[in-house]
Amino acid sequence: MKTVLGIDAAWTSQEPSGVALVLNDAKAWRLLKVASSYEAFLSEASAPTARHCGSIPDPHALLAKSFAIAQAPVTIGAIDMPLSTAPIIGRRASDNMISSVYGARHSGTHTRSALRPGKVSDELTAGFKQEGYPLLTSEVRLPGLIEVYPHPALIELSAATRRLPYKHSKSRKYWPDDGPPSEALRNLGAYRHGPGDQNKRRRRSPAFTRPQLQSL
Secondary structure (H helix, E strand, C coil): CEEEEEEECCCCCCCCCEEEEEEECCCCEEEEEEECCHHHHHCCCCCCCCCCCCCCCCHHHHHHHHHHHHCCCCCEEEECCCCCCCCCCCCCHHHHHHHHHHHHHCCCCCCCECCCEHHHHHHHHHHHHHCCCCECCCCCCCCEEEECCHHHHHHHHHCCCCCCCCCHHHHHHHCCCCCHHHHHHHHHHCCCCCCCCHHHHHHHCHHHCCHHHCCC
């Protein structure tokens, strides 16, 4: 059994962070819980939250809640945020390499600084390490913590030409004619197919090559 705690971490404590818990029981992957903030993930309330607020992440509480939900310890934590065993004060070699390959496909990395993500990143890394999840930088030793950047991965998995248009605030720009619901479902549908040859995968993801998306 494998359990993954994924965090789409905000770079400041003022903004909410997305959290998801998935489990593989040797038969299939299952989504156990997803929330739009740390507070919502830790909450027992079933009613949706009208407005999610930012907060300081608590790795101990997140791991304990994950264990209570999955009835198994987290195998690996995956955080969409720059992480390092040393303070991040600017762009790293890996940031520049990713941007050089995926920048033209709208998946370059944001510029880092000592302030953003700064303390948030440092405390997340230290907090997970204290719970027995050290940051993995050269070899896989479970349990552990990894930094992830989903945009390039989604591009490769779907054989897409560019980043998935996912921001709700830009929906009118993404879908000026069709409207968000129908087009969004077609985009997400491209990821629901299993691995196949490149030609098949390209035919399955036409939404990423539509002319209207080229001007984003």
